[in-house]
Amino acid sequence: MSRLSPEALRGFATSVLTATGVPDDDAALVADSLVQADLWGHQSHGVLRLPWYVARLRSGAMTTRTEPAVLSDTGPLVLLDGRHGIGQVLTERARTTAVERARIHGVGVAGVRNSNHFGTAMYWTRRAAQEGCVAVLTTNASPAMAPWGGREKVLGTNPWSIAAPGPDGRVVAVDIANTAVARGKIYLAKNRGEPIPDTWALGPDGAPTTDPTEGVLGVILPMAGHKGYAITFLMDVLSGALTGSSVGTGVHGPYETDAPSGCGHLFLALDPDAFGDRAGYEARVRQLIDEVKSVPLAQGFDDVFYPGEV
Amino acid sequence: MSRLSPEALRGFATSVLTATGVPDDDAALVADSLVQADLWGHQSHGVLRLPWYVARLRSGAMTTRTEPAVLSDTGPLVLLDGRHGIGQVLTERARTTAVERARIHGVGVAGVRNSNHFGTAMYWTRRAAQEGCVAVLTTNASPAMAPWGGREKVLGTNPWSIAAPGPDGRVVAVDIANTAVARGKIYLAKNRGEPIPDTWALGPDGAPTTDPTEGVLGVILPMAGHKGYAITFLMDVLSGALTGSSVGTGVHGPYETDAPSGCGHLFLALDPDAFGDRAGYEARVRQLIDEVKSVPLAQGFDDVFYPGEV
Numbered sequence: 082m083s084r085l086s087p088e089a090l091r092g093f094a095t096s097v098l099t100a101t102g103v104p105d106d107d108a109a110l111v112a113d114s115l116v117q118a119d120l121w122g123h124q125s126h127g128v129l130r131l132p133w134y135v136a137r138l139r140s141g142a143m144t145t146r147t148e149p150a151v152l153s154d155t156g157p158l159v160l161l162d163g164r165h166g167i168g169q170v171l172t173e174r175a176r177t178t179a180v181e182r183a184r185i186h187g188v189g190v191a192g193v194r195n196s197n198h199f200g201t202a203m204y205w206t207r208r209a210a211q212e213g214c215v216a217v218l219t220t221n222a223s224p225a226m227a228p229w230g231g232r233e234k235v236l237g238t239n240p241w242s243i244a245a246p247g248p249d250g251r252v253v254a255v256d257i258a259n260t261a262v263a264r265g266k267i268y269l270a271k272n273r274g275e276p277i278p279d280t281w282a283l284g285p286d287g288a289p290t291t292d293p294t295e296g297v298l299g300v301i302l303p304m305a306g307h308k309g310y311a312i313t314f315l316m317d318v319l320s321g322a323l324t325g326s327s328v329g330t331g332v333h334g335p336y337e338t339d340a341p342s343g344c345g346h347l348f349l350a351l352d353p354d355a356f357g358d359r360a361g362y363e364a365r366v367r368q369l370i371d372e373v374k375s376v377p378l379a380q381g382f383d384d385v386f387y388p389g390e391v
Numbered sequence: 392m393s394r395l396s397p398e399a400l401r402g403f404a405t406s407v408l409t410a411t412g413v414p415d416d417d418a419a420l421v422a423d424s425l426v427q428a429d430l431w432g433h434q435s436h437g438v439l440r441l442p443w444y445v446a447r448l449r450s451g452a453m454t455t456r457t458e459p460a461v462l463s464d465t466g467p468l469v470l471l472d473g474r475h476g477i478g479q480v481l482t483e484r485a486r487t488t489a490v491e492r493a494r495i496h497g498v499g500v501a502g503v504r505n506s507n508h509f510g511t512a513m514y515w516t517r518r519a520a521q522e523g524c525v526a527v528l529t530t531n532a533s534p535a536m537a538p539w540g541g542r543e544k545v546l547g548t549n550p551w552s553i554a555a556p557g558p559d560g561r562v563v564a565v566d567i568a569n570t571a572v573a574r575g576k577i578y579l580a581k582n583r584g585e586p587i588p589d590t591w592a593l594g595p596d597g598a599p600t601t602d603p604t605e606g607v608l609g610v611i612l613p614m615a616g617h618k619g620y621a622i623t624f625l626m627d628v629l630s631g632a633l634t635g636s637s638v639g640t641g642v643h644g645p646y647e648t649d650a651p652s653g654c655g656h657l658f659l660a661l662d663p664d665a666f667g668d669r670a671g672y673e674a675r676v677r678q679l680i681d682e683v684k685s686v687p688l689a690q691g692f693d694d695v696f697y698p699g700e701v
Contacts, residue, residue: 235686243622304618
């Protein structure tokens with residue numbers, strides 16, 4: 082089977098978006114974020130999503146021209162109203178704003194309300210880390226998880242990411258969805274006729290299940306049990322409640338054609354220079370990388386990777 | 392069995408600390424943080440720790456008088472050198488500084504280097520939330536966890552907490568240690584002769600084990616597998632590398648009598664007023680609380696709690 086090059090895929094996705102009325106630069110940014118997700122192996126956030134983007138652009142649920150309004154600006158903190166523009170374009174604006182303000186004040190925060198799906202959170206925090214800042218990005222998302230003890234979806238996976246510059250131009254990064262597992266993995270087990278761990282999902286009867294068919298009909302459980310529930314709740318507070326966006330069941334997903342998303346994001350950037358010497362900072366991150374990579378291996382492993390290495 | 396009242400326990404702990412040379416107000420703060428941890432059921436962070444505090448104060452590893460120095464101050468961001476003072480006293484200073492700066496700039500950040508164990512992270516974020524700010528606190532800690540794929544402890548549990556004001560004076564809060572389980576739970580299973588889930592620990596041979604005796608001899612696994620490893624690594628970057636404190640195996644625990652801890656903390660406060668109307672913010676948190684508390688129950692549950700409710 083022949084495979085498309087990333088360049089060709091980027092060009093294709095860009096042209097699909099510009100044909101829908103998205104400005105060239107914005108289309109190229111969205112295309113790059115989707116192709117990068119595919120390259121990282123996050124196919125669920127990759128070019129597969131393009132038809133849904135187009136449907137939402139055509140319906141007007143997401144606007145082709147992204148023209149955010151500045152609602153607050155204290156210097157280190159900026160709040161943007163995304164006015165239902167494209168999530169990637171708004172998050173790029175949040176990133177550049179937070180980094181710019183962090184360079185001046187040591188810390189920069191950019192909140193975004195009324196945004197849309199932005200792809201993979203790590204795409205944006207890594208960009209900030211490549212520019213020398215430690216970055217945290219949170220978002221809320223449409224309901225995908227029941228609260229701990231419940232059996233009905235009211236909270237999103239609410240992904241978040243932290244990335245930081247390391248030595249030699251490297252970046253250390255984490256990218257978390259707060260569910261135990263992506264829904265696609267339960268479908269995969271179903272197709273293969275394999276059982277699933279009982280920590281992945283409740284069946285429609287509200288009991289933990291090892292049957293993927295039951296799991297598909299029920300709800301996904303949070304990662305790490307009640308901890309993941311509590312984290313995702315607080316990520317909704319940071320991303321939605323604080324920014325003045327929608328929260329909980331008020332957030333709509335990228336697979337819905339007609340509903341404005343109402344999701345919100347919070348971008349935090351910290352400049353290591355404001356904490357003292359950058360060389361010392363890089364030496365400490367190097368120590369962490371060296372220490373995790375030099376431990377004896379657990380059974381079944383060939384290597385230890387630092388977070389964000391692969 | 393008679394039980395001590397919290398007031399009596401607080402008074403006892405305070406007098407033990409003042410007898411060691413800790414100023415009255417500082418002693419009362421430490422005592423309150425330890426007793427509160429007991430009241431929350433976090434006995435491992437409660438008054439049981441007092442003898443270790445005293446041993447460290449006596450050895451000089453932790454100073455009785457906590458006199459931090461301000462190393463940087465940009466306005467919204469302050470960096471403190473804790474100079475090996477008491478963790479609780481330094482974290483209270485970080486909290487009041489971050490909240491004060493957030494009220495002026497919308498965001499306030501206080502980093503602390505050369506600190507000590509501060510008790511339960513949520514104790515401090517809840518205080519900031521009660522004063523009206525959304526708060527995030529991270530710390531690093533002495534090695535307790537192997538990196539994912541490894542079998543030797545180099546990273547701490549690196550606890551973190553987020554708390555936020557809710558409606559009617561309530562607070563929503565999460566408090567996370569990044570290990571799958573507290574070490575005490577493995578000891579408990581061992582004493583009861585019960586097996587442990589194979590996601591809790593590796594045995595000394597570097598393979599997952601269900602035998603608590605093997606688990607005690609091996610290493611605790613991260614929560615949520617590789618995710619917890621990545622999170623704890625990045626918490627060390629935020630708390631230690633960024634603040635100019637120690638990282639990885641350079642951090643020493645509260646059970647060591649003679650070694651300076653070298654742990655660091657990062658306190659972030661955000662003022663909802665800087666993002667627009669506080670009434671709208673509280674209404675959105677109320678919506679989240681109401682939504683999670685009104686879902687049908689999973690099997691085996693009598694109630695759904697919002698994070699921080701109990």
